Amino acid sequence: MTQLATARWPGIAHTPRTPVKARAAKAILRPTVNSVPVRLTFADGTRWGAGGPQAPEMQVVRPKAFFSRLGADTKIGFGEAYMAGDWTTGEGTDLADLLAPFAERLTTIVPESLQRFRVFVDKKLPHAHRNSVEGSKKNIEAHYDLSNDLFAQFLDPSMSYSAAWFESAEQDLESAQLRKIDGILDQAGVTEGSRVLEIGSGWGALAIRAAQRGAKVTTITISNEQAALAEQRFAEAGVDVDLQLVDYRDVTGQYDAIVSVEMIEAVGEEYWPTYFATIDRLLAPGGKVSIQAITMEHHRYLKTRNSFGWIQKYIFPGGLIPSLTAIDQTLAAHTSLAVSDRRSLGQDYARTLHEWRDSFNRNWETINAQGFDETFRRMWEFYLAYCEAGFRVGYIDVYQLQMQRPQEA
Structure with a gap:
């Protein structure tokens, strides 16, 4: 990040350090993605997702930063990770095409056993x-x-x-x-x-x-x-x-x-x-x-x-x-x-x-x-x-x- 970007986007320029929450986010995301018709690809060749070769592709560019943001704030971190370039779309994938399968499953994408913890995840609207x-x-x-x-x-x-x-x-x-x-x-x-x-x-x-x-x-x-x-x-x-x-x-x-x-x-x-x-x-x-x-x-x-x-x-x-x-x-x-x-x-x-x-x-x-x-x-x-x-x-x-x-x- 440039100095200007750091001053303008402090929440994006600095990746949160939340190793325990990052591991938890990774553990939750993998089975979730494996039930969605998309492809999640990593630089080391690892692939997640239920989608085939033609499915929308999400490329995780910086896995450590991506999972840290997701763990630190589940509702906000996903978008912040895109803003930071921690993940992007694969070649030929339209961003809305990638997000649509997640939006379609938004109310069920988190396992029901974990939804009761929502109260600890949601941040209140700022005064x-x-x-x-x-x-x-x-x-x-x-x-x-x-x-x-x-x-x-x-x-x-x-x-x-x-x-x-x-x-x-x-x-x-x-x-x-x-x-x-x-x-x-x-x-x-x-x-x-x-x-x-x-x-x-x-x-x-x-x-x-x-x-x-x-x-x-x-x-x-x-x-x-x-x-x-x-x-x-x-x-x-x-x-x-x-x-x-x-x-x-x-x-x-x-x-x-x-x-x-x-x-x-x-x-x-x-x-x-x-x-x-x-x-x-x-x-x-x-x-x-x-x-x-x-x-x-x-x-x-x-x-x-x-x-x-x-x-x-x-x-x-x-x-x-x-x-x-x-x-x-x-x-x-x-x-x-x-x-x-x-x-x-x-x-x-x-x-x-x-x-x-x-x-x-x-x-x-x-x-x-x-x-x-x-x-x-x-x-x-x-x-x-x-x-x-x-x-x-x-x-x-x-x-x-x-x-x-x-x-x-």
């Missing part, structure tokens, strides 16, 4: 990641304020950073993103003259689309970087949008339609009641809500809701994926709203992520020139492939959810 008003701003800035130029290198021209909705295999990403946006706006009943509130502006694509329908649009964000580019894009599109740098908890007024795309994952379980109660408070009589939300099955949510994983440490601090049941329960307990329609875009998200990763890798030289180093590259490769694999096998899903007051439906 600093709480999504209070101050904490939310820090958490959002950590990801979305990295650089507008970075996101422009792998997103489509609409700058949409959420699941697209493909109509066919031939449809391009940009038009699929606009179809997704139209799906949200249609669910929320946005037409000419509608008073629309968007919670989480992104880079402005939805607000532009809503304004082009003739709606009166207010969009809010707490990302300075996103706000600056969104304002520029509004001017270029020739639309009048009221963009406010404000937390959702501080919004006032009444709106006929409220929309929010993949925002709930950044709200945090502690604040879901506040988030939905705020929406309920702001929604005018007869109004409709449409949110796009990444979800997982309820039993998985209950097991992981308080644990700290790789994605939260490196990509989305403060992030938590809800279940459909958790959303329904929160609405019932804290609002007058209920889900009245839903559609799944899970497989569409797998394709969206694959296209983002292709663009990221294709444009890596430009991204690298912006000041992002090799460790960052491997981190984002793992993030995009890890999520793609999860959606591909159905471990996670994403829904467009329409909400309204039942008595007004």
